[in-house]
Amino acid sequence: MLRTSSPPTDRLGGGRATRREALGGALALGALAAFGGGGAQAEETPRIGPATAEALAARGWSEAAFDPRLSLTLPEVVENGANAPVDLAMSDLPEGVFVKRLGLYAEANFTPEIAVYRFGPATGAPMRISARARLAESQTVLAVAELSDGSLLAADFPVKVAIGGCAG
């Protein structure tokens, strides 16, 4: 998993940089790192943001792979970020396999983990739920499903938020 915090570096300044220049350089580098390294490495922008990555690691879900069988749907434009409808579904699972847990994440929210849902065989295959989330601003929402056979699947959805609504 890519980390965005950038260690102090001496690559930018000879030993003669003023304190302000050195700080500015470090900040600029940090900003570049946040966008995936900048320059030639721009295409390596991680699809999962750092706060979400940390929350996923705490759940043991860092190895989740994007899979079209998991669907995450929101309105493309959410008028009111205080109440955004989120639809999640998963079908075409192997016989006897069901969704065991499902996490929902919004990187730009104060708390990236919106919810973690638990299922049983009667609700997890096929799985379909609907919930209402708070979204602070335009961002990409992520879902991770843990199946009963141990596999980890992810889906994401970019959403524009007209009026942010995290209630602070």
Next chain:
Amino acid sequence: MSEEDYEIKPRLRAPKTAAPGERVTIRSLLMHPMESGRRKDLEGRDIPRRIIYGARFTANGEEVFAAELSPMNASPLYLEFDLTIQEPTTLEAEWIEDGDERRWTASARIELA
């Protein structure tokens, strides 16, 4: 329960009947403020946090769906899921607030068609 809690009405909607093997949609709504604890009132005072952190749904006593919830869930608290019905089912929902002191419940019954 305080007077204010009286307004926090739990609702659980399920079809009255279902055929064996039928998949039905269960809808739940709790009129709860889901106060994040990060807002201020008009006088600038902090509005205390008040969040439903857990919701749990059982069918004939067995858990079929549950949610761990952060303050990033909208008010009122809405959750909808699909459930496969095999037998006459008593569905029960429970919502638990921070501090575990206050909970709300609702139930619904699905007969076989």
